[in-house]
Amino acid sequence: MGSGIHVGIDLGTSNSAIALFDGESVSVVANAAGETLTPSVVRIDGRGGRTVGRRAHRALDGDPANTRAEWKRLMGTAERLPFAAAGAALLPEELSAEVVASLLADVRDAAGFTPRAAVISTPALFELPQNHATARAGKLAGLEEVVLIQEPIASAIAAGWRADQQGTWLIYDLGGGTLDVSLLETDDGRLRVVDHAGDNFLGGKDIDGALVEWAAGALARSGAVDPRVDRATARGRGLLARLRAACEQAKIELSRAERASIVMPDPTGDGIEGELEITRGDLEALTEPFIARSLAAVRVLLAKNQRTADDVARVVLVGGPTLMPGLRARVGEMFGGRIAAGIDPMTIVARGAALYAGSVGLDATPAARATAPAAGLPVRIEHPSVTADMEPFVVGRCLPGAGQTVPDRVRIERVGDDGGWAGADSPLSPEGSFVLQVRLERSRRNKFVVRAFDRAGAEVPLATSAFAIVHGVSIGDPPLARAIGIARADDTTRVYFPKGTPLPARRTFAHHTVRPIAARSDDDALAVPIVQGESMRAHRNRLIGMLHLRGVDRDLPAGSRIEVTLEIDRSGQLATRADVPGTGQTFQDVAFVLVPTASVETAERELVATNRRAAEVQRRTFQLGIPAAVQSIADVSAVLADADRALPAARAGDADAAQKLHRLLMDANNALDDAEALLEWPDLDAEARRCKLTYTPMVAQWGTPAEQQLYEQELEAAGAARTRNDAADLELHLDAMRALGRAAYVRDPRSMADAIDWAAAHVTEAMDVAAAASLLDRARALQAQSPAADVAGGGLRALRAIVAEIWELFPSSPELQAKSFDSGIR
Amino acid sequence: MTEADDVENLLRERLANPFLVLDVAPSASVAEIERQGQRLLAELAAGLDGARRYATPSGARARTPEMVRSAIAELRDPARRLAHEWWARGMAAAGAAAAT
Numbered sequence: 001m002g003s004g005i006h007v008g009i010d011l012g013t014s015n016s017a018i019a020l021f022d023g024e025s026v027s028v029v030a031n032a033a034g035e036t037l038t039p040s041v042v043r044i045d046g047r048g049g050r051t052v053g054r055r056a057h058r059a060l061d062g063d064p065a066n067t068r069a070e071w072k073r074l075m076g077t078a079e080r081l082p083f084a085a086a087g088a089a090l091l092p093e094e095l096s097a098e099v100v101a102s103l104l105a106d107v108r109d110a111a112g113f114t115p116r117a118a119v120i121s122t123p124a125l126f127e128l129p130q131n132h133a134t135a136r137a138g139k140l141a142g143l144e145e146v147v148l149i150q151e152p153i154a155s156a157i158a159a160g161w162r163a164d165q166q167g168t169w170l171i172y173d174l175g176g177g178t179l180d181v182s183l184l185e186t187d188d189g190r191l192r193v194v195d196h197a198g199d200n201f202l203g204g205k206d207i208d209g210a211l212v213e214w215a216a217g218a219l220a221r222s223g224a225v226d227p228r229v230d231r232a233t234a235r236g237r238g239l240l241a242r243l244r245a246a247c248e249q250a251k252i253e254l255s256r257a258e259r260a261s262i263v264m265p266d267p268t269g270d271g272i273e274g275e276l277e278i279t280r281g282d283l284e285a286l287t288e289p290f291i292a293r294s295l296a297a298v299r300v301l302l303a304k305n306q307r308t309a310d311d312v313a314r315v316v317l318v319g320g321p322t323l324m325p326g327l328r329a330r331v332g333e334m335f336g337g338r339i340a341a342g343i344d345p346m347t348i349v350a351r352g353a354a355l356y357a358g359s360v361g362l363d364a365t366p367a368a369r370a371t372a373p374a375a376g377l378p379v380r381i382e383h384p385s386v387t388a389d390m391e392p393f394v395v396g397r398c399l400p401g402a403g404q405t406v407p408d409r410v411r412i413e414r415v416g417d418d419g420g421w422a423g424a425d426s427p428l429s430p431e432g433s434f435v436l437q438v439r440l441e442r443s444r445r446n447k448f449v450v451r452a453f454d455r456a457g458a459e460v461p462l463a464t465s466a467f468a469i470v471h472g473v474s475i476g477d478p479p480l481a482r483a484i485g486i487a488r489a490d491d492t493t494r495v496y497f498p499k500g501t502p503l504p505a506r507r508t509f510a511h512h513t514v515r516p517i518a519a520r521s522d523d524d525a526l527a528v529p530i531v532q533g534e535s536m537r538a539h540r541n542r543l544i545g546m547l548h549l550r551g552v553d554r555d556l557p558a559g560s561r562i563e564v565t566l567e568i569d570r571s572g573q574l575a576t577r578a579d580v581p582g583t584g585q586t587f588q589d590v591a592f593v594l595v596p597t598a599s600v601e602t603a604e605r606e607l608v609a610t611n612r613r614a615a616e617v618q619r620r621t622f623q624l625g626i627p628a629a630v631q632s633i634a635d636v637s638a639v640l641a642d643a644d645r646a647l648p649a650a651r652a653g654d655a656d657a658a659q660k661l662h663r664l665l666m667d668a669n670n671a672l673d674d675a676e677a678l679l680e681w682p683d684l685d686a687e688a689r690r691c692k693l694t695y696t697p698m699v700a701q702w703g704t705p706a707e708q709q710l711y712e713q714e715l716e717a718a719g720a721a722r723t724r725n726d727a728a729d730l731e732l733h734l735d736a737m738r739a740l741g742r743a744a745y746v747r748d749p750r751s752m753a754d755a756i757d758w759a760a761a762h763v764t765e766a767m768d769v770a771a772a773a774s775l776l777d778r779a780r781a782l783q784a785q786s787p788a789a790d791v792a793g794g795g796l797r798a799l800r801a802i803v804a805e806i807w808e809l810f811p812s813s814p815e816l817q818a819k820s821f822d823s824g825i826r
Numbered sequence: 827m828t829e830a831d832d833v834e835n836l837l838r839e840r841l842a843n844p845f846l847v848l849d850v851a852p853s854a855s856v857a858e859i860e861r862q863g864q865r866l867l868a869e870l871a872a873g874l875d876g877a878r879r880y881a882t883p884s885g886a887r888a889r890t891p892e893m894v895r896s897a898i899a900e901l902r903d904p905a906r907r908l909a910h911e912w913w914a915r916g917m918a919a920a921g922a923a924a925a926t
Contacts, residue, residue, distance in 0.1 A: 187856065188856065188857060190860065192902050192903070380871075380873070382867075382869075382871040382872045384868075387864065388860070389857065389860060392861065393868055395865070395869050395871070395872045395874065397874065433872060433874050435868075476898070477895050477899060500903070501896060501899075502899035504892060504895070510835055512831070559828070561831060709883075709916070709917075710836070712916075713913065713916045713917075738832075739829070743830060745829075746829050807828075826828075
């Protein structure tokens with residue numbers, strides 16, 4: 001971590017914040033108005049002048065055509081938001097970039113430098129394209145390096161940082177529109193997120209809505225004014241906007257006082273259109289149903305993880321609504337008053353992001369780029385930036401230049417007020433490296449210096465010798481929220497990164513093309529679809545990117561081997577590469593697929609399709625009579641009924657209703673996926689039995705010892721998955737059993753005869769009938785020359801090669817391929 | 827051959843067992859795992875040759891920082907650790923059987 005400054009940004013729907021961590025403490029940077037929260041609002045005037053934050057927020061009601069807020073839900077979409085007077089239209093990430101740039105300018109004013117790198121938080125629900133857009137916003141704002149972190153994890157880090165006590169924590173994050181509850185554990189200084197849960201349709205806006213409805217009713221009954229009429233008109237909307245602002249003000253006052261007035265100004269702002277009194281008791285009665293719903297979500301999370309409220313050592317409250325005394329009291333009641341004190345619920349996410357920047361060594365200061373080579377022997381020193389380990393390893397490697405020699409031995413010393421500490425002298429390895437343990441002081445930033453000596457004991461000057469390690473909570477790499485893989489032509493998914501994989505991550509697997517590709521043709525492209533989701537059925541996952549193999553140097557026959565590498569960095573950016581060993585070519589231009597815009601038209605079409613799908617799944621469910629699937633369908637019906645109810649408001653322009661509709665459709669489709677998986681269980685179970693009967697004797701007779709051992713373990717794991725009714729896990733192990741079984745089968749000389757007979761019977765289905773017929777003739781001739789008895793001879797090897805060529809000429813099912821995003825590989 | 831590649835893909839997955847990657851016993855404590863993981867990350871970052879490969883029952887394989895980070899994270903989760911312990915013990919048995 002050196003002596004750098006680390007920056008964390010909470011890029012919120014309503015408000016944003018930026019925090020700095022200097023290795024010892026975290027501070028939130030105030031903006032020019034002296035506020036730690038900057039409204040996520042952008043205004044562009046007729047001359048193109050841009051205003052961000054509080055001043056833009058003031059224009060929201062008065063100049064809505066040139067002021068934008070709450071675009072976070074559109075991140076990753078192609079929807080441009082217009083600014084009428086300037087004749088401009090900006091992408092959501094371009095608007096976010098304006099906010100980030102404003103926050104960075106605040107740091108420049110306060111700390112004297114413009115950050116070059118930062119960690120930005122994103123919701124746990126964000127998918128890769130949304131994360132990609134967020135990272136791009138940071139880059140557009142001038143950041144050279146952007147790392148992303150999920151918001152609940154940032155909160156957890158800020159809450160658990162330097163926690164002396166062990167045990168289970170609960171993060172209760174009630175935002176404007178959603179509730180996120182996270183369970184985490186601190187064990188021996190190591191922080192782990194155990195699980196998340198939440199309610200996508202519960203937030204401060206629901207509470208505000210209930211308060212506004214109550215106030216509107218009370219005002220109407222008093223005869224002053226009825227804001228509930230004419231909502232479709234500009235006057236009606238103006239009335240409601242003023243009432244909403246008045247209620248918001250009263251709600252804030254009730255955090256400190258027992259009673260407050262809801263004062264509704266007239267349109268000029270000079271007079272009063274209506275006024276009424278509200279007590280804290282009134283507000284608590286209004287909020288009770290929402291709090292009860294939130295606590296139900298907490299109970300579900302605890303039960304799912306076999307814990308009770310008594311097991312939770314501390315509860316951390318996050319988000320504006322948690323400032324309400326009534327809510328704090330109700331959560332406190334459930335947990336025996338164990339609410340963490342001294343944590344600002346509005347800035348905790350930014351603080352956590354800054355701490356995370358420190359733990360990954362992301363230095364924001366321009367000096368980090370630096371440069372002039374220092375005098376002395378260059379040494380590369382590697383160590384953890386932050387660790388819970390009191391005696392971590394430090395690794396170094398001397399990189400001598402011309403005329404420089406590697407020292408004989410090194411020593412690491414800790415410098416500090418306590419008199420410091422010195423390790424033993426250690427000789428260097430023949431490659432000029434050292435691996436040493438150092439001793440830390442608890443909960444401190446520990447500064448060290450490396451000293452090197454020659455054979456005579458004289459000190460050798462080093463170009464880099466000082467470094468620092470902070471003793472604190474060890475934080476794992478951010479986990480991937482959903483699995484990522486490649487859709488194959490048979491509609492199966494090759495999982496590259498399972499859910500929870502820490503980022504950054506990189507993996508490579510071998511695939512084969514399912515059809516030939518013509519040389520030097522831009523029109524003939526083979527698709528490699530990249531999908532995100534948990535299903536082994538490729539089409540049930542979301543397509544997030546597409547790599548195209550086109551313009552190959554020479555004709556690539558079907559069955560050509562390609563090595564596909566997927567790589568995701570800490571900012572959630574995906575890089576994909578396909579290497580074709582046969583030609584030595586590499587392809588790496590990924591087309592990113594945008595997330596579907598939450599437009600009402602899209603949602604309406606999706607609602608019709610989902611209702612149709614639900615009816616079909618329902619028909620099959622009752623036909624097969626599987627109780628668990630029946631339960632899933634019952635849930636789907638309720639969700640779709642909610643979606644139907646949200647549709648009219650969404651059509652009328654209510655952005656929240658549109659978002660709710662979009663989320664409900666996602667939930668309904670996820671539940672339908674679950675139901676379909678349950679319906680397919682009997683088939684899968686039968687397939688498991690068939691695999692065992694088919695492949696066990698093959699592997700026993702023809703598998704290598706390593707394959708046999710692996711097969712035994714896969715078989716046992718498949719049995720365990722069957723016992724647990726775990727379809728996803730069972731499919732993974734069956735896939736493995738098939739791979740091992742087929743590898744063994746092709747060693748059986750009789751398999752060649754079977755394959756040739758099959759190909760002869762289906763030759764007219766080959767992609768290239770003439771080529772297949774010619775290969776078959778060659779195979780028959782070889783069979784005649786080398787009888788089956790010639791098992792060990794070259795005849796069998798040659799026959800195998802021909803059969804492999806024939807095999808590649810048979811296409812996969814076009815129906816499955818179409819379902820699987822037209823994947824061209826298997 | 828497709829079949830050979832399928833087996834190789836499977837081996838890439840199974841032989842990336844966290845205990846093998848980190849070169850620690852299935853009985854290792856959380857602290858031992860974290861310390862060894864951090865040590866390997868530092869060695870890989872410094873370019874030490876010895877850290878670039880690890881032993882498996884099917885011969886040495888390449889070790890990358892991503893694999894080490896993933897191994898640390900996998901073993902932090904008690905449920906996932908149990909599954910990896912089961913595979914690691916099975917592979918150790920396979921390695922012992924192959925050696926005799």
